Amino acid sequence: MINRHLLLLSAILMAIGISLFCYKTIYLGFPVIPGQETHIWNVEIKINFQANNRPAKLNLYVPRNSQYFSIINENFISRGYGVSISTIDGNRQVAWSIRKASGQQTLYYQAMVERLITTDKDVTSKKITPVSPDYQGADLEAALAILSEAKEKSADSITLLFQLIDLFNDYKENYNVNLLLRGKMTPDREIDSIIRILAIEGIAARQVSGIKMVESHDQSEPAAWIEIYTAKGWQAVDMGSKQFVELSDFLVLWKGVDRMASLVGGSNLDIDINIKRSEVESLAAANVREKNINPNFSRYSLSNLPLDTQNVYSILLTVPFGVFLLVVLRNIIGIKTFGTFMPILIALSFRETQLLSGIILFTILVTLGLVIRFYLERLKLLLVPRLASVLIIVIMLMLMMSILSHNLGIESGLSVALFPMVIITMTIERMSIVWEEKGSSDAIYQGIGSLVAAAIAFQVMSNQVVEHLITVFPEILFIILSLILLLGRYTGYRLFELARFRVLVKK
Amino acid sequence: MLNLARKLSEAGVMGLNKRNGDYISRYNPRRFYPLVDDKLKTKLLAERAGIAVTELYAVIEVEGQLRDLHKIIADYSDFAIKPAQGSGGDGIEVIVGRAKNLFRKSNGQIITEDHLKFHISNILSGLFSLGGHEDKAIIEYRVKFDQIFDSISYQGVPDIRIIVYKGFPVMAMIRLPTYMSGGRANLHQGAIGVGIDLSNGRTLNAVWKNSVITEHPDTRNPVTGFEIPHWEELLVIAAKCYELTNLGYLGVDIVLDRTKGPLVLEMNARPGLNIQIANHMGLLHRLRFIDANAENMGSYMDRVSFSRRILTRVN
Numbered sequence: 175m176i177n178r179h180l181l182l183l184s185a186i187l188m189a190i191g192i193s194l195f196c197y198k199t200i201y202l203g204f205p206v207i208p209g210q211e212t213h214i215w216n217v218e219i220k221i222n223f224q225a226n227n228r229p230a231k232l233n234l235y236v237p238r239n240s241q242y243f244s245i246i247n248e249n250f251i252s253r254g255y256g257v258s259i260s261t262i263d264g265n266r267q268v269a270w271s272i273r274k275a276s277g278q279q280t281l282y283y284q285a286m287v288e289r290l291i292t293t294d295k296d297v298t299s300k301k302i303t304p305v306s307p308d309y310q311g312a313d314l315e316a317a318l319a320i321l322s323e324a325k326e327k328s329a330d331s332i333t334l335l336f337q338l339i340d341l342f343n344d345y346k347e348n349y350n351v352n353l354l355l356r357g358k359m360t361p362d363r364e365i366d367s368i369i370r371i372l373a374i375e376g377i378a379a380r381q382v383s384g385i386k387m388v389e390s391h392d393q394s395e396p397a398a399w400i401e402i403y404t405a406k407g408w409q410a411v412d413m414g415s416k417q418f419v420e421l422s423d424f425l426v427l428w429k430g431v432d433r434m435a436s437l438v439g440g441s442n443l444d445i446d447i448n449i450k451r452s453e454v455e456s457l458a459a460a461n462v463r464e465k466n467i468n469p470n471f472s473r474y475s476l477s478n479l480p481l482d483t484q485n486v487y488s489i490l491l492t493v494p495f496g497v498f499l500l501v502v503l504r505n506i507i508g509i510k511t512f513g514t515f516m517p518i519l520i521a522l523s524f525r526e527t528q529l530l531s532g533i534i535l536f537t538i539l540v541t542l543g544l545v546i547r548f549y550l551e552r553l554k555l556l557l558v559p560r561l562a563s564v565l566i567i568v569i570m571l572m573l574m575m576s577i578l579s580h581n582l583g584i585e586s587g588l589s590v591a592l593f594p595m596v597i598i599t600m601t602i603e604r605m606s607i608v609w610e611e612k613g614s615s616d617a618i619y620q621g622i623g624s625l626v627a628a629a630i631a632f633q634v635m636s637n638q639v640v641e642h643l644i645t646v647f648p649e650i651l652f653i654i655l656s657l658i659l660l661l662g663r664y665t666g667y668r669l670f671e672l673a674r675f676r677v678l679v680k681k
Numbered sequence: 682m683l684n685l686a687r688k689l690s691e692a693g694v695m696g697l698n699k700r701n702g703d704y705i706s707r708y709n710p711r712r713f714y715p716l717v718d719d720k721l722k723t724k725l726l727a728e729r730a731g732i733a734v735t736e737l738y739a740v741i742e743v744e745g746q747l748r749d750l751h752k753i754i755a756d757y758s759d760f761a762i763k764p765a766q767g768s769g770g771d772g773i774e775v776i777v778g779r780a781k782n783l784f785r786k787s788n789g790q791i792i793t794e795d796h797l798k799f800h801i802s803n804i805l806s807g808l809f810s811l812g813g814h815e816d817k818a819i820i821e822y823r824v825k826f827d828q829i830f831d832s833i834s835y836q837g838v839p840d841i842r843i844i845v846y847k848g849f850p851v852m853a854m855i856r857l858p859t860y861m862s863g864g865r866a867n868l869h870q871g872a873i874g875v876g877i878d879l880s881n882g883r884t885l886n887a888v889w890k891n892s893v894i895t896e897h898p899d900t901r902n903p904v905t906g907f908e909i910p911h912w913e914e915l916l917v918i919a920a921k922c923y924e925l926t927n928l929g930y931l932g933v934d935i936v937l938d939r940t941k942g943p944l945v946l947e948m949n950a951r952p953g954l955n956i957q958i959a960n961h962m963g964l965l966h967r968l969r970f971i972d973a974n975a976e977n978m979g980s981y982m983d984r985v986s987f988s989r990r991i992l993t994r995v996n
Binding site: 675 | 682685686688689692696697698699701702703771799802803806807808869888891893954957958961962963
């Protein structure tokens with residue numbers, strides 16, 4: 175009998191938890207498994223030029239997030255220069271400017287780039303208009319002649335492009351091509367001419383320049399290729415093999431016929447591009463990414479707290495996992511424990527003592543405490559003074575065990591001091607009362623139940639994956655809360671009750 | 682395992698989660714708990730409603746009153762001392778006789794008045810109370826149980842537990858102390874639980890430590906087929922307790938005194954589930970039968986007769 179209100183509430187909590195979790199894993203790329211590493215590239219563009227003792231301005235195309243690469247962090251390093259970034263026609267350009275500069279100038283652009291599968295594919299809904307062909311006189315005649323020659327052997331815009339590439343590759347044979355290229359073949363000129371000829375036919379194509387993301391000890395040079403607009407969006411064409419290619423290794427710098435950098439007020443412009451691959455922890459990369467994509471999100475996240483506070487929370491946040499487990503153990507399995515959350519606190523101290531020595535120390539401590547508690551029973555003390563005496567005795571026992579184990583060279587015995595003494599005292603008190611009232615078997619049964627629950631809770635709470643998950647995705651708390659709310663209305667049998675009531679099954 | 686769960690469910694067996702989630706939390710509003718958790722309140726309430734309870738001799742609320750204990754108990758040669766908020770029979774001391782400052786407990790042990798004072802002081806400090814908080818000690822009439830139980834009881838007082846749902850007695854059992862239970866009527870500690878036929882008060886199955894028995898392990902007398910006297914009266918008392926407490930799911934514990942007849946000992950807002958084992962029957966079929974057929978039935982007499990005539994056949 176689960177009512178609608180509860181279902182709705184836990185569904186909402188669950189939805190919040192899952193959607194935040196998915197947002198962070200899928201969109202921000204937070205790693206689900208700890209210790210994952212991400213390949214990143216450090217791209218450095220170094221610009222040198224000679225300033226002429228007057229205002230200088232340098233424009234540089236810089237990469238933007240593309241289908242294949244995502245910039246997780248970037249820096250503009252320049253002393254005394256004003257920096258402004260603008261986005262024009264789908265290109266990002268940085269402009270460095272200074273009132274007055276002289277001598278050798280060095281500017282840096284640095285970016286951390288990561289291979290990524292982002293969703294924003296380059297499909298523009300607006301109408302793509304081809305560039306203006308801008309040929310005149312003899313050039314126009316030559317271009318028209320090349321176009322008609324290529325058109326004869328082609329069926330559509332794509333085959334037309336391939337034919338044009340063929341004609342340009344054999345430029346020495348073709349007078350018209352030779353004319354357009356002015357007798358000298360460069361990739362830039364070839365691409366430029368093909369784009370303009372296609373424009374006469376009303377077909378949109380563009381030049382794209384980028385750098386290949388491979389690690390090399392030498393400098394990288396930007397490469398240019400042609401892209402044609404088809405029904406599937408912009409598609410890159412390999413000039414050699416005449417095929418559509420996925421240029422997934424290239425980081426696009428700019429689109430269009432232009433130089434990478436332009437300088438006003440200086441000379442001897444020199445550009446060095448360096449690419450270095452490195453591995454960083456996925457979590458660190460994701461944190462940087464989050465800061466860039468969603469600064470508010472990052473400001474209110476756990477990773478923004480001071481480190482020692484984070485450490486406290488990394489333990490605290492595992493407690494809900496233990497609590498969830500306890501709910502299952504008590505309400506679905508039917509294990510009996512001393513105190514509702516006592517096993518969780520014991521499990522927390524197992525973090526320091528380790529499991530086996532923790533269980534041994536706990537058992538010794540509680541057994542000794544019980545013996546003394548039974549003796550105190552005969553003194554007929556009142557409740558509060560009795561609890562206080564047991565507490566003092568527990569501390570004395572801890573001290574004795576530490577000293578003894580230290581002298582015996584068992585260093586793990588020292589960690590007994592980390593047990594929560596108040597909890598131990600209450601455990602001893604409750605256990606002795608259960609022992610007196612319900613008998614020894616009940617007391618021992620509940621004691622073992624508590625230890626088993628603590629051991630299981632410890633295994634879950636100290637699990638690396640669990641700790642990683644909850645610290646990176648605290649929104650999992652919503653999911654746990656929602657599950658616990660649902661368990662709160664579980665009215666079926668507990669596992670142990672099946673055995674208890676077995677005799678009632680009708681034959 | 683799932684199969685077992687399904688079979689239990691078919692047999693109408695109620696589990697703890699079911700009891701807590703679907704019955705106690707639904708039909709027992711928490712504000713009524715203090716009435717049953719505090720035996721003193723229960724007693725006063727029952728007396729006012731004309732239900733017979735064990736007669737109250739004195740209440741000790743603070744340590745200071747202990748100085749005058751000899752005056753308080755001067756007129757009584759036998760009595761019982763109980764914590765007002767105790768649970769499961771803990772902290773009950775029964776004095777069956779005295780000689781000046783020496784008292785004889787029900788198990789024959791002789792104790793001094795100082796010993797008695799210490800016990801009461803333990804009660805006051807909350808040793809036996811539910812939440813461990815300070816408590817009151819009740820000194821009251823000692824029940825002298827009906828001779829009829831002599832043959833099937835070892836020390837202690839057998840008590841009759843009746844589950845009352847929405848005012849209808851739905852199931853009953855008698856708990857017989859044994860040597861093993863130390864004279865206590867607690868099934869968990871080794872008392873015998875014997876189911877009772879609602880219609881005529883005759884004992885049915887007996888369960889001792891999860892096994893079915895037919896005779897008392899200490900006295901060797903048969904415990905089944907035994908007729909409980911004043912049965913109708915017992916059911917009426919139990920049914921009346923519903924109006925008294927407003928608790929929809931209630932356990933009423935009644936003892937039979939040889940001179941005073943049935944006396945209500947205590948009531949329980951969270952009655953245990955062992956009664957199902959003693960009766961060899963699940964509770965749920967009868968609870969659902971009431972939900973379906975007998976909501977809001979007038980007087981307690983009507984409800985008792987419904988239970989005796991109709992409900993008893995539901996199983």
